[in-house]
Amino acid sequence: MKKGYRELLDEANAEIEVVSPEEAAGLLDDEDTIFVDLRDPREVERDGRIPGAKHVTRGMLEFWIDPESPYHKPFFASGKSFVFFCAGGWRSALATKTAQDMGLSPVKHILGGYTAWKAAGLPVEPGEKKK
Ligand SMILES: O=S(=O)([O-])[S-]
Secondary structure, eight states: OOSOHHHHHHHHHHHSEEEOHHHHHTTTTOTTEEEEEOSOHHHHHHHOBOTTOEEOOGGGHHHHHOTTSTTOOGGGGSOOEEEEEOSSSHHHHHHHHHHHHHTOOSEEEETTHHHHHHHTTOOOBOOOOOO
16 A cells, blocks of 8 residues: 555645534534534434535545536535534545635534544534435
8 A cells, every 4th residue: 555544644634624522513503614524324314414514525536626626515605614524533624625625614523523522511412314
């Protein structure tokens, strides 16, 4: 392996901002902060979600961020702050690094992800079943 996941994570974590679940929770009601959930739809359905978080599959992330892309989502051009999370903090570390490299700012991610958020007793709601 030329570069393994550990190295990718170390490189990302050296360059991105990380917040604890508790710190992130303090931003939940902030109108200028958008929470971005990078988990797969089935994880959201099964495990629930952080209220108000936008769900963005990691596979579409770059295409939703870039205004030049046909898949661009305007909330990524809102000028707001972003808090990324996944289940455990790995996917969100890589995604935060990518988003930051693309110029999305400010963006940070939650240490330990949704698992740590839930374990800390922070607000969750049931995941919606896709119709
Ligand atoms: O990417 S992960 O930390 O949710 S396994």
